[in-house]
Amino acid sequence: MSSATPVTEPIVFRWHQAEITAIAPVTPQVKSFRLRCDLANAYRPGQHVDVRLTAEDGYQAQRSYSIASAPDGSGTLELMVEALPDGEVSGWFSQAAEIGDRVELRGPIGGSFSWDGPDGGPLLLGAGGSGVVPLLAMLRRRARVAPEIPAALIYSARTRAEAIALPELERLAGDGTGFSLHLTTTRDDGGRRIDAALVAGALARVGRPEKVFLCGSNRFVGAASDLILEAGVPAGVIRTERFGS
Amino acid sequence: MVTRGFVGRRQPPETGARIPPGQYLTEDFPILQIGPNPTVDLATWRFTLRAGSRPIKAWSWEEFEALPRTTWQGDIHCVTKWSKFDTAWEGVSFDDLLADAGIAAPTGFLLAESYDDYTTNVPVADLVNGRAMVATRYAGQPIHPDHGGPARLLVPHLYFWKSAKWVKGLRFTQTDTAGFWELRGYHMYGDPWREQRYTGD
Numbered sequence: 001m002s003s004a005t006p007v008t009e010p011i012v013f014r015w016h017q018a019e020i021t022a023i024a025p026v027t028p029q030v031k032s033f034r035l036r037c038d039l040a041n042a043y044r045p046g047q048h049v050d051v052r053l054t055a056e057d058g059y060q061a062q063r064s065y066s067i068a069s070a071p072d073g074s075g076t077l078e079l080m081v082e083a084l085p086d087g088e089v090s091g092w093f094s095q096a097a098e099i100g101d102r103v104e105l106r107g108p109i110g111g112s113f114s115w116d117g118p119d120g121g122p123l124l125l126g127a128g129g130s131g132v133v134p135l136l137a138m139l140r141r142r143a144r145v146a147p148e149i150p151a152a153l154i155y156s157a158r159t160r161a162e163a164i165a166l167p168e169l170e171r172l173a174g175d176g177t178g179f180s181l182h183l184t185t186t187r188d189d190g191g192r193r194i195d196a197a198l199v200a201g202a203l204a205r206v207g208r209p210e211k212v213f214l215c216g217s218n219r220f221v222g223a224a225s226d227l228i229l230e231a232g233v234p235a236g237v238i239r240t241e242r243f244g245s
Numbered sequence: 246m247v248t249r250g251f252v253g254r255r256q257p258p259e260t261g262a263r264i265p266p267g268q269y270l271t272e273d274f275p276i277l278q279i280g281p282n283p284t285v286d287l288a289t290w291r292f293t294l295r296a297g298s299r300p301i302k303a304w305s306w307e308e309f310e311a312l313p314r315t316t317w318q319g320d321i322h323c324v325t326k327w328s329k330f331d332t333a334w335e336g337v338s339f340d341d342l343l344a345d346a347g348i349a350a351p352t353g354f355l356l357a358e359s360y361d362d363y364t365t366n367v368p369v370a371d372l373v374n375g376r377a378m379v380a381t382r383y384a385g386q387p388i389h390p391d392h393g394g395p396a397r398l399l400v401p402h403l404y405f406w407k408s409a410k411w412v413k414g415l416r417f418t419q420t421d422t423a424g425f426w427e428l429r430g431y432h433m434y435g436d437p438w439r440e441q442r443y444t445g446d
Contacts, residue, residue, distance in 0.1 A: 011430030011443075012430070013444070053251040055252055060253075061251075061253050061267075063326060088253060088254045092248070092251050102248060109443075218391065239279060240278060
Protein backbone atom coordinates (compact mmCIF):
# COMPACT_ATOMS: atom_id res chain seq x y z
CA MET A 1 0.00 0.00 0.00
CA SER A 2 1.48 3.34 -1.00
CA SER A 3 2.01 6.10 1.52
CA ALA A 4 -0.54 8.21 -0.37
CA THR A 5 -3.31 5.74 0.47
CA PRO A 6 -5.31 6.97 3.46
CA VAL A 7 -5.19 4.51 6.31
CA THR A 8 -8.62 3.85 7.75
CA GLU A 9 -9.02 2.36 11.20
CA PRO A 10 -11.16 -0.75 10.96
CA ILE A 11 -14.71 -0.23 12.16
CA VAL A 12 -15.71 -2.82 14.74
CA PHE A 13 -19.38 -3.58 15.33
CA ARG A 14 -20.14 -5.04 18.75
CA TRP A 15 -23.41 -6.33 20.17
CA HIS A 16 -25.07 -3.90 22.57
CA GLN A 17 -27.93 -4.58 24.95
CA ALA A 18 -31.04 -2.56 24.26
CA GLU A 19 -34.29 -2.19 26.22
CA ILE A 20 -37.63 -1.26 24.73
CA THR A 21 -38.88 1.95 26.33
CA ALA A 22 -41.89 2.77 24.17
CA ILE A 23 -44.09 1.09 21.56
CA ALA A 24 -46.51 2.93 19.29
CA PRO A 25 -48.54 1.98 16.22
CA VAL A 26 -47.51 3.80 13.02
CA THR A 27 -49.72 2.14 10.42
CA PRO A 28 -51.86 -1.02 10.50
CA GLN A 29 -48.72 -3.06 9.70
CA VAL A 30 -45.92 -0.98 11.21
CA LYS A 31 -45.02 -0.33 14.83
CA SER A 32 -42.48 2.06 16.29
CA PHE A 33 -40.10 0.85 19.00
CA ARG A 34 -37.95 3.17 21.12
CA LEU A 35 -34.89 1.37 22.46
CA ARG A 36 -32.52 2.57 25.13
CA CYS A 37 -29.03 1.63 23.95
CA ASP A 38 -25.54 3.11 24.07
CA LEU A 39 -25.55 3.21 20.26
CA ALA A 40 -28.24 5.88 20.46
CA ASN A 41 -26.02 8.90 19.99
CA ALA A 42 -23.45 7.34 17.68
CA TYR A 43 -25.06 6.89 14.29
CA ARG A 44 -25.71 8.81 11.10
CA PRO A 45 -29.23 9.15 9.71
CA GLY A 46 -29.80 6.50 7.05
CA GLN A 47 -27.79 3.79 8.77
CA HIS A 48 -29.24 0.53 10.03
CA VAL A 49 -28.65 -1.86 12.90
CA ASP A 50 -28.70 -5.62 13.14
CA VAL A 51 -31.18 -6.86 15.74
CA ARG A 52 -30.57 -10.23 17.44
CA LEU A 53 -33.15 -12.18 19.40
CA THR A 54 -32.19 -15.19 21.54
CA ALA A 55 -34.57 -17.99 22.57
CA GLU A 56 -34.39 -19.86 25.90
CA ASP A 57 -32.41 -22.70 24.31
CA GLY A 58 -29.84 -20.33 22.79
CA TYR A 59 -31.29 -20.29 19.26
CA GLN A 60 -30.75 -16.86 17.71
CA ALA A 61 -32.18 -14.96 14.78
CA GLN A 62 -30.95 -11.69 13.31
CA ARG A 63 -32.45 -9.13 10.93
CA SER A 64 -31.46 -5.65 9.80
CA TYR A 65 -33.67 -2.62 10.52
CA SER A 66 -33.20 0.99 9.51
CA ILE A 67 -33.05 3.58 12.25
CA ALA A 68 -36.01 5.99 12.03
CA SER A 69 -34.77 8.54 14.54
CA ALA A 70 -32.04 11.14 14.23
CA PRO A 71 -29.62 11.40 17.16
CA ASP A 72 -31.48 13.57 19.68
CA GLY A 73 -29.62 13.18 22.97
CA SER A 74 -32.39 11.07 24.49
CA GLY A 75 -30.24 7.96 24.82
CA THR A 76 -32.79 6.09 22.74
CA LEU A 77 -33.18 5.29 19.09
CA GLU A 78 -36.30 4.41 17.16
CA LEU A 79 -36.85 1.42 14.91
CA MET A 80 -39.96 0.88 12.82
CA VAL A 81 -40.81 -2.75 12.20
CA GLU A 82 -43.26 -3.93 9.56
CA ALA A 83 -45.05 -7.16 10.40
CA LEU A 84 -44.21 -9.55 7.57
CA PRO A 85 -46.15 -12.76 6.88
CA ASP A 86 -44.38 -15.51 8.88
CA GLY A 87 -41.72 -12.98 9.92
CA GLU A 88 -39.49 -14.70 12.45
CA VAL A 89 -38.16 -11.48 13.99
CA SER A 90 -40.83 -9.01 12.86
CA GLY A 91 -43.43 -11.42 14.25
CA TRP A 92 -41.89 -11.19 17.71
CA PHE A 93 -41.85 -7.40 17.49
CA SER A 94 -45.43 -7.13 16.25
CA GLN A 95 -47.02 -9.71 18.55
CA ALA A 96 -44.88 -10.36 21.62
CA ALA A 97 -42.68 -7.34 22.35
CA GLU A 98 -43.47 -5.29 25.44
CA ILE A 99 -41.92 -2.30 27.16
CA GLY A 100 -38.98 -3.50 29.22
CA ASP A 101 -38.08 -6.39 26.91
CA ARG A 102 -34.43 -6.64 25.96
CA VAL A 103 -32.84 -7.40 22.59
CA GLU A 104 -29.35 -6.94 21.22
CA LEU A 105 -28.27 -4.43 18.57
CA ARG A 106 -25.10 -3.90 16.64
CA GLY A 107 -24.00 -1.27 14.21
CA PRO A 108 -24.55 1.37 13.04
CA ILE A 109 -24.04 -0.22 9.60
CA GLY A 110 -24.15 1.32 6.15
CA GLY A 111 -21.73 4.20 5.77
CA SER A 112 -22.52 5.05 2.16
CA PHE A 113 -26.30 5.27 2.69
CA SER A 114 -26.25 8.05 5.27
CA TRP A 115 -26.52 11.80 5.45
CA ASP A 116 -25.82 14.52 7.97
CA GLY A 117 -26.05 18.31 7.80
CA PRO A 118 -22.41 18.96 6.78
CA ASP A 119 -22.93 16.71 3.72
CA GLY A 120 -25.15 19.47 2.31
CA GLY A 121 -27.67 19.31 -0.52
CA PRO A 122 -29.94 19.84 -2.26
CA LEU A 123 -31.31 16.52 -1.10
CA LEU A 124 -33.59 14.34 -3.24
CA LEU A 125 -35.07 11.34 -1.45
CA GLY A 126 -37.18 8.56 -2.91
CA ALA A 127 -38.98 5.89 -0.87
CA GLY A 128 -41.18 2.92 -1.64
CA GLY A 129 -43.25 1.62 1.30
CA SER A 130 -41.25 1.02 4.46
CA GLY A 131 -38.15 2.22 2.59
CA VAL A 132 -39.10 5.64 3.90
CA VAL A 133 -37.74 4.83 7.36
CA PRO A 134 -34.03 5.72 6.82
CA LEU A 135 -35.09 8.78 4.81
CA LEU A 136 -37.34 9.91 7.66
CA ALA A 137 -34.23 9.86 9.85
CA MET A 138 -32.46 12.13 7.35
CA LEU A 139 -35.42 14.54 7.22
CA ARG A 140 -35.63 14.67 11.00
CA ARG A 141 -31.91 15.47 11.12
CA ARG A 142 -32.26 18.12 8.43
CA ALA A 143 -35.13 19.80 10.31
CA ARG A 144 -32.98 19.88 13.43
CA VAL A 145 -29.54 20.95 12.16
CA ALA A 146 -29.81 22.17 8.56
CA PRO A 147 -33.35 23.34 7.68
CA GLU A 148 -31.91 25.71 5.07
CA ILE A 149 -30.93 22.78 2.84
CA PRO A 150 -33.54 22.25 0.09
CA ALA A 151 -35.02 18.76 0.20
CA ALA A 152 -37.74 16.77 -1.54
CA LEU A 153 -39.18 13.35 -0.79
CA ILE A 154 -40.89 11.25 -3.45
CA TYR A 155 -42.87 8.69 -1.49
CA SER A 156 -44.74 5.79 -3.06
CA ALA A 157 -47.05 4.00 -0.64
CA ARG A 158 -49.85 1.54 -1.27
CA THR A 159 -52.48 3.74 0.40
CA ARG A 160 -52.50 6.88 2.55
CA ALA A 161 -53.35 4.70 5.55
CA GLU A 162 -50.22 2.63 4.96
CA ALA A 163 -47.92 5.65 4.46
CA ILE A 164 -45.49 5.78 7.37
CA ALA A 165 -45.28 8.98 9.43
CA LEU A 166 -47.52 10.85 7.00
CA PRO A 167 -48.72 13.48 9.51
CA GLU A 168 -45.12 14.26 10.46
CA LEU A 169 -44.00 14.44 6.82
CA GLU A 170 -46.90 16.75 5.96
CA ARG A 171 -46.09 18.95 8.94
CA LEU A 172 -42.41 19.14 7.86
CA ALA A 173 -43.51 20.01 4.33
CA GLY A 174 -45.56 22.87 5.72
CA ASP A 175 -42.87 24.32 7.95
CA GLY A 176 -41.74 26.83 5.33
CA THR A 177 -38.10 25.72 5.18
CA GLY A 178 -38.01 24.33 1.66
CA PHE A 179 -38.90 20.67 2.12
CA SER A 180 -41.52 19.33 -0.27
CA LEU A 181 -43.39 16.04 -0.09
CA HIS A 182 -44.43 14.28 -3.31
CA LEU A 183 -46.69 11.43 -2.26
CA THR A 184 -48.14 8.92 -4.65
CA THR A 185 -50.32 6.00 -3.67
CA THR A 186 -50.54 2.94 -5.85
CA ARG A 187 -53.72 1.30 -4.50
CA ASP A 188 -55.94 4.25 -3.62
CA ASP A 189 -58.51 5.43 -6.20
CA GLY A 190 -56.65 7.10 -9.04
CA GLY A 191 -53.41 5.64 -7.73
CA ARG A 192 -50.25 5.68 -9.78
CA ARG A 193 -46.66 4.54 -9.51
CA ILE A 194 -43.62 6.81 -9.59
CA ASP A 195 -43.32 8.39 -13.03
CA ALA A 196 -41.42 11.09 -14.91
CA ALA A 197 -43.96 13.78 -13.97
CA LEU A 198 -43.56 13.06 -10.25
CA VAL A 199 -39.77 13.19 -10.55
CA ALA A 200 -39.96 16.42 -12.56
CA GLY A 201 -42.19 17.96 -9.91
CA ALA A 202 -39.74 17.12 -7.15
CA LEU A 203 -36.75 18.38 -9.15
CA ALA A 204 -38.58 21.63 -9.89
CA ARG A 205 -38.89 22.22 -6.15
CA VAL A 206 -35.47 21.06 -5.00
CA GLY A 207 -33.18 22.20 -7.82
CA ARG A 208 -30.24 20.19 -9.00
CA PRO A 209 -29.70 17.53 -6.30
CA GLU A 210 -26.20 16.87 -5.01
CA LYS A 211 -27.33 13.97 -2.80
CA VAL A 212 -29.91 11.38 -3.83
CA PHE A 213 -31.00 8.49 -1.60
CA LEU A 214 -33.46 5.84 -2.80
CA CYS A 215 -34.83 3.04 -0.63
CA GLY A 216 -37.52 0.46 -1.22
CA SER A 217 -38.24 -2.70 -3.15
CA ASN A 218 -36.10 -3.68 -6.11
CA ARG A 219 -38.94 -2.64 -8.38
CA PHE A 220 -39.26 0.81 -6.82
CA VAL A 221 -35.54 1.54 -6.60
CA GLY A 222 -34.96 0.34 -10.16
CA ALA A 223 -37.76 2.51 -11.54
CA ALA A 224 -36.79 5.55 -9.45
CA SER A 225 -33.10 5.24 -10.42
CA ASP A 226 -33.96 5.09 -14.12
CA LEU A 227 -36.33 8.09 -13.95
CA ILE A 228 -33.86 10.22 -12.00
CA LEU A 229 -31.00 9.33 -14.37
CA GLU A 230 -33.25 10.14 -17.35
CA ALA A 231 -33.94 13.54 -15.77
CA GLY A 232 -30.22 14.28 -16.02
CA VAL A 233 -29.04 13.61 -12.48
CA PRO A 234 -25.55 12.05 -12.57
CA ALA A 235 -25.30 8.42 -11.38
CA GLY A 236 -22.47 9.26 -9.01
CA VAL A 237 -24.69 11.18 -6.58
CA ILE A 238 -27.31 8.40 -6.27
CA ARG A 239 -27.20 5.96 -3.36
CA THR A 240 -29.61 3.04 -3.09
CA GLU A 241 -30.82 0.49 -0.57
CA ARG A 242 -33.10 -2.31 -1.69
CA PHE A 243 -35.02 -5.00 0.11
CA GLY A 244 -37.18 -7.94 -0.87
CA SER A 245 -37.20 -9.54 -4.25
CA MET B 246 -29.07 -12.74 26.66
CA VAL B 247 -32.51 -14.32 26.29
CA THR B 248 -35.28 -12.24 24.75
CA ARG B 249 -38.51 -12.82 26.65
CA GLY B 250 -41.16 -14.48 24.54
CA PHE B 251 -38.92 -15.26 21.55
CA VAL B 252 -39.19 -18.82 20.32
CA GLY B 253 -37.93 -18.53 16.75
CA ARG B 254 -38.48 -20.76 13.79
CA ARG B 255 -35.98 -23.59 13.52
CA GLN B 256 -34.94 -24.82 10.12
CA PRO B 257 -36.16 -28.32 9.26
CA PRO B 258 -33.26 -30.81 9.58
CA GLU B 259 -32.89 -31.31 5.82
CA THR B 260 -32.16 -27.61 5.28
CA GLY B 261 -30.67 -26.79 8.68
CA ALA B 262 -27.33 -28.40 7.84
CA ARG B 263 -27.07 -26.27 4.70
CA ILE B 264 -27.81 -22.94 6.38
CA PRO B 265 -24.84 -21.11 7.94
CA PRO B 266 -25.39 -19.57 11.39
CA GLY B 267 -27.62 -16.48 11.44
CA GLN B 268 -28.94 -17.04 7.91
CA TYR B 269 -32.45 -17.80 6.67
CA LEU B 270 -33.55 -19.46 3.44
CA THR B 271 -35.17 -17.39 0.70
CA GLU B 272 -36.71 -18.39 -2.60
CA ASP B 273 -36.20 -14.84 -3.90
CA PHE B 274 -32.99 -13.39 -5.23
CA PRO B 275 -32.61 -10.13 -3.29
CA ILE B 276 -30.36 -7.33 -4.53
CA LEU B 277 -27.77 -5.35 -2.60
CA GLN B 278 -25.72 -2.59 -4.18
CA ILE B 279 -24.56 0.94 -3.48
CA GLY B 280 -26.07 2.84 -6.40
CA PRO B 281 -27.83 2.51 -9.75
CA ASN B 282 -26.86 -0.29 -12.12
CA PRO B 283 -23.93 0.98 -14.23
CA THR B 284 -24.40 1.05 -17.99
CA VAL B 285 -22.13 -1.64 -19.41
CA ASP B 286 -21.88 -1.95 -23.21
CA LEU B 287 -20.65 -5.32 -24.47
CA ALA B 288 -18.99 -3.57 -27.46
CA THR B 289 -16.61 -1.76 -25.13
CA TRP B 290 -16.61 -4.22 -22.21
CA ARG B 291 -13.13 -5.28 -21.14
CA PHE B 292 -11.95 -7.64 -18.44
CA THR B 293 -8.43 -6.81 -17.29
CA LEU B 294 -5.95 -8.57 -15.01
CA ARG B 295 -3.53 -6.15 -13.38
CA ALA B 296 -0.52 -6.46 -11.12
CA GLY B 297 -0.86 -3.28 -9.11
CA SER B 298 -1.43 -0.62 -11.78
CA ARG B 299 0.27 -2.62 -14.56
CA PRO B 300 -2.09 -4.41 -17.00
CA ILE B 301 -1.19 -8.07 -17.55
CA LYS B 302 -3.94 -9.19 -19.91
CA ALA B 303 -7.26 -7.89 -21.16
CA TRP B 304 -10.14 -9.64 -22.93
CA SER B 305 -12.96 -8.24 -25.04
CA TRP B 306 -16.42 -9.77 -24.61
CA GLU B 307 -15.94 -11.99 -27.68
CA GLU B 308 -12.53 -13.14 -26.47
CA PHE B 309 -13.91 -13.78 -22.99
CA GLU B 310 -16.85 -15.80 -24.30
CA ALA B 311 -14.41 -17.98 -26.27
CA LEU B 312 -12.53 -19.06 -23.13
CA PRO B 313 -13.18 -22.51 -21.61
CA ARG B 314 -16.50 -22.63 -19.74
CA THR B 315 -17.11 -23.75 -16.18
CA THR B 316 -20.41 -24.45 -14.44
CA TRP B 317 -21.17 -24.46 -10.72
CA GLN B 318 -24.33 -25.25 -8.83
CA GLY B 319 -24.84 -24.68 -5.13
CA ASP B 320 -25.87 -22.41 -2.29
CA ILE B 321 -25.07 -18.73 -1.85
CA HIS B 322 -25.12 -16.68 1.35
CA CYS B 323 -25.56 -12.91 1.68
CA VAL B 324 -24.34 -10.96 4.70
CA THR B 325 -27.82 -9.39 4.91
CA LYS B 326 -28.92 -12.83 6.25
CA TRP B 327 -30.51 -14.54 3.27
CA SER B 328 -29.26 -17.78 1.77
CA LYS B 329 -30.43 -19.20 -1.53
CA PHE B 330 -30.08 -22.87 -2.42
CA ASP B 331 -29.20 -24.54 -5.72
CA THR B 332 -28.18 -21.54 -7.78
CA ALA B 333 -26.64 -22.39 -11.18
CA TRP B 334 -23.87 -20.34 -12.75
CA GLU B 335 -21.66 -20.55 -15.81
CA GLY B 336 -18.56 -18.60 -16.68
CA VAL B 337 -14.79 -18.74 -16.82
CA SER B 338 -12.85 -20.12 -13.87
CA PHE B 339 -10.09 -18.08 -12.30
CA ASP B 340 -7.70 -20.95 -13.15
CA ASP B 341 -8.61 -20.71 -16.84
CA LEU B 342 -8.13 -16.93 -16.81
CA LEU B 343 -4.62 -17.33 -15.44
CA ALA B 344 -3.89 -20.11 -17.93
CA ASP B 345 -5.06 -17.99 -20.86
CA ALA B 346 -2.96 -15.08 -19.59
CA GLY B 347 0.00 -17.48 -19.34
CA ILE B 348 0.84 -16.51 -15.76
CA ALA B 349 0.81 -17.77 -12.24
CA ALA B 350 -0.77 -15.43 -9.70
CA PRO B 351 1.92 -12.81 -9.01
CA THR B 352 0.80 -12.17 -5.39
CA GLY B 353 -1.41 -13.86 -2.80
CA PHE B 354 -4.17 -11.23 -2.79
CA LEU B 355 -6.30 -9.24 -5.16
CA LEU B 356 -9.07 -6.68 -5.41
CA ALA B 357 -12.01 -7.31 -7.73
CA GLU B 358 -12.88 -4.05 -9.48
CA SER B 359 -16.30 -3.18 -10.89
CA TYR B 360 -17.82 -0.76 -13.40
CA ASP B 361 -19.57 1.10 -10.55
CA ASP B 362 -16.19 1.65 -8.81
CA TYR B 363 -17.02 -1.04 -6.24
CA THR B 364 -14.07 -3.08 -5.01
CA THR B 365 -13.71 -6.12 -2.78
CA ASN B 366 -10.68 -8.12 -1.65
CA VAL B 367 -10.24 -11.89 -1.93
CA PRO B 368 -7.18 -14.05 -1.25
CA VAL B 369 -5.89 -15.83 -4.34
CA ALA B 370 -6.07 -19.14 -2.45
CA ASP B 371 -9.88 -18.72 -2.41
CA LEU B 372 -10.04 -18.34 -6.18
CA VAL B 373 -7.79 -21.12 -7.48
CA ASN B 374 -8.48 -24.84 -7.94
CA GLY B 375 -11.98 -24.28 -9.25
CA ARG B 376 -13.20 -22.29 -6.24
CA ALA B 377 -14.22 -19.16 -8.19
CA MET B 378 -15.21 -17.92 -11.63
CA VAL B 379 -16.15 -14.82 -13.53
CA ALA B 380 -19.77 -15.73 -14.26
CA THR B 381 -21.63 -14.62 -17.38
CA ARG B 382 -24.74 -16.79 -17.12
CA TYR B 383 -27.20 -17.50 -14.30
CA ALA B 384 -29.79 -20.28 -14.53
CA GLY B 385 -28.92 -20.73 -18.18
CA GLN B 386 -29.48 -17.09 -19.16
CA PRO B 387 -27.26 -14.01 -19.47
CA ILE B 388 -27.02 -12.42 -16.00
CA HIS B 389 -29.56 -9.62 -15.56
CA PRO B 390 -27.95 -6.23 -14.77
CA ASP B 391 -29.73 -6.27 -11.38
CA HIS B 392 -27.66 -9.34 -10.50
CA GLY B 393 -24.39 -8.01 -11.87
CA GLY B 394 -24.51 -8.80 -15.59
CA PRO B 395 -22.90 -8.96 -18.03
CA ALA B 396 -20.22 -10.47 -15.78
CA ARG B 397 -19.79 -10.86 -12.04
CA LEU B 398 -17.27 -12.55 -9.83
CA LEU B 399 -18.56 -15.74 -8.16
CA VAL B 400 -16.82 -16.85 -4.95
CA PRO B 401 -19.70 -18.88 -3.53
CA HIS B 402 -18.00 -20.12 -0.37
CA LEU B 403 -17.68 -16.53 0.95
CA TYR B 404 -20.47 -14.04 1.76
CA PHE B 405 -21.87 -12.76 -1.49
CA TRP B 406 -20.55 -9.19 -1.24
CA LYS B 407 -17.22 -10.78 -2.28
CA SER B 408 -18.85 -11.84 -5.57
CA ALA B 409 -18.51 -8.38 -7.12
CA LYS B 410 -21.20 -7.39 -9.64
CA TRP B 411 -20.39 -5.75 -13.01
CA VAL B 412 -16.79 -6.84 -12.57
CA LYS B 413 -14.27 -5.33 -14.96
CA GLY B 414 -11.07 -6.83 -13.68
CA LEU B 415 -8.90 -8.26 -10.96
CA ARG B 416 -5.99 -6.31 -9.50
CA PHE B 417 -3.29 -8.31 -7.72
CA THR B 418 -2.07 -6.54 -4.57
CA GLN B 419 1.03 -7.07 -2.45
CA THR B 420 -1.01 -7.13 0.75
CA ASP B 421 -4.61 -7.96 1.68
CA THR B 422 -6.16 -4.55 0.89
CA ALA B 423 -9.65 -3.63 2.07
CA GLY B 424 -12.28 -2.91 -0.59
CA PHE B 425 -15.48 -0.84 -0.44
CA TRP B 426 -17.42 -2.65 2.29
CA GLU B 427 -14.32 -3.86 4.11
CA LEU B 428 -13.36 -0.20 4.67
CA ARG B 429 -16.83 0.26 6.18
CA GLY B 430 -16.62 -2.45 8.81
CA TYR B 431 -17.27 -5.62 6.84
CA HIS B 432 -15.01 -8.58 7.49
CA MET B 433 -11.79 -8.86 5.47
CA TYR B 434 -12.45 -12.55 4.69
CA GLY B 435 -16.19 -13.21 5.08
CA ASP B 436 -16.65 -16.93 5.75
CA PRO B 437 -20.39 -17.54 6.31
CA TRP B 438 -19.76 -20.77 8.24
CA ARG B 439 -17.69 -18.83 10.79
CA GLU B 440 -20.21 -15.97 10.57
CA GLN B 441 -17.52 -13.44 9.66
CA ARG B 442 -19.90 -10.61 8.85
CA TYR B 443 -18.02 -7.69 10.34
CA THR B 444 -14.55 -6.79 11.56
CA GLY B 445 -13.84 -8.68 14.78
CA ASP B 446 -16.32 -11.51 14.10
